[in-house]
Amino acid sequence: MTVNRQWLLARRPTDKAVRGDFEYRESEIPDASNLAPGHVLIRNQLFLHAPTMRNWMDPASNSFYPTVGLGTPMLATSAGVIVKSNNPRFAEGQRVTAITAWEDYTILNADVWPVRPVADELSLVEAQGPVGMNALTAYMGVTQVGRPKAGDLAVVSGAAGSTGSVAGQILKILGCRTIGIAGSQDKCDRLVSELGFDVAINYKTQDVEKTLREIAPEGVNFFFDNVGGDMLQAVVENIAKFATIVLCGQIAGYNDGVPVPGPRNMMRLIYGSVRAEGFLLGDFEEQIPEGTRQILEWIRSGKMVHREDIRSGFDSLPDTFSDLFTGNNDGTLMVVTDEAARTRP
Template identity: 40%
Template sequence: MKTNAINRQWLLARRPSGMVRETDFQRVDVALPVANLPAGEILVRNVMLGFDPAQRGWMDDAPGYMPPMEIGVPVRGSAAAWVVASENPDYPVGALVRGLFGWQDYAVANRRDDAPPMRVPAGLSPEQALGLFGGASLTAYIGLLEVGRLREGDRVLVSGAAGAVGSMAVQIARLKGAHVIGIAGGPEKCRWLTAEYGADAAIDYKSENVADRLAALCPQGIDLFFDNVGGAILEAGIANLALFGRIVLCGAISGYNDVTPSPGPRNLMNLVRQRAVMRGFILLDHLDQAPAAMAELGQWVGEGRIRHRDDIQVGFENVPQTFLRLFRGENRGKQLLRIDESQ
């Protein structure tokens, strides 16, 4: 490792107002942090970055399950990285790890971090560590099975169903014996849901009335709604719940860039009428269940029963534009970026 190497970074230059913009970020070059690592710490070199809609919420100066990002520091985000220096025997030099290492080439990390580094199992590539076996897959698995108490025969609705979390939720629900309806934007994504991911039906929210279409597709009501979108889509799901239905709130991408929070849902009284349960969850609270989830996901992948799609952009200079793809609906699967073409 070159001791005079440069650490390229993308900083949060200002808190976004409304839709996030490239000008909310600033590119800088700083010295590589190499000297005298404290005991327990490691230095990692990022090779692949992962992008999630939740990062937009972390940029606001508001309380949450993680502290707001600070102005003038590298943007918080997931990455797959190689350990290049270590003062921790659990993370030897040469190990592949994933964690919230941020939008930069190099980072120092340890077990006391908000999201400590995780060793990537041998044989997995950086894109698999962030994609197929990354946080999105674990979120879908744990959200459905642990939080949503998925049962065989359930009628399941998944919003944002063509995204990284949603597409895994559709497939996991089907593998567990559920009848699955997915909501996505546009005919191409809806075709993926039925032809590639095994959904029993798909609703195009851009051209169809979601509440009416749900009522026609599932007149008995929805037993379990896995919601990644919020807003009007959440309201449509609440309107079509079965008796004792469950709603798992995973995200609300429809409102992440709102300047003023949107009102609603206006029909929460339907939760009372249907004796339904609505619960939010964060993956960080369930990391103890990750090994069991990874084991079953790995079995399904080995049997060829899981399909996965990565959208991989290339080049450190393209980091902000790649993040914006999430909010323009341009990503096709899990949004990743390979920092350098040679990696």
């Protein structure tokens, strides 16, 4: 590789992101001969596609999420190798996960941006899959934010997705009864047979609010919500006293251009003494090592499964991203570069 391939954000999508929203460019590899203190040069080899990246494509607002500048490389959660380092915490050749961008090479200040070493026993796929950003987000959302009680009736929306599938399994491990909501019969079957959910609801063929009322007449004690909109409404209508709602994502609204309404009838939250709480993985930086260790232990002891959907080819980055919003991914969606694909990273 003698050039730095990049996918730049060329225009802001108003609906789903499509290839035409990005511009392919071949730049020079960044000059790392004189790195500023704290900075590292990373060779990106794997990109994780997460739904919230769609928000980063929106115009700057008075909200909190980052906005990718037009004409600059699309930000992404990635894994790769330190090629050059002027940071005492990172050595050349070290494998890391980081927030870099859709490009081959990224220079960044590792004291400011998240860059985390990948343990020797893990592949890059494992580092961004079973113990990657989505899985750790599920872990923190359940154990640190939501803190369910054993015996709780717990619902997960987007349950077949990368975060939801982990959240559901952790809830089961913690002793909850689990109901997963997904968008196809195939996914629903898998929620029960593979991921251990007690019940699955197909929101494309079933009325979620009514079905929940039938199968959970005592109400929902815990809701891990990746979807928002109608899903949030349907569960709020069935919420139990003293319930907890973990606000993890609002994928229902990411392509809409207008914000999704929150749940109608906030009175249910008042009279129900319900807590609804949003969070980001970055709020729990200190708990990441423990979360990583715990998830790996669950996986190795057979208590948890993880499914990856790995695509290859730097060229495919914009196209594969849209699969997140059409339900065409089958597990944590990652793209490995052509070079890296030759040896499973």
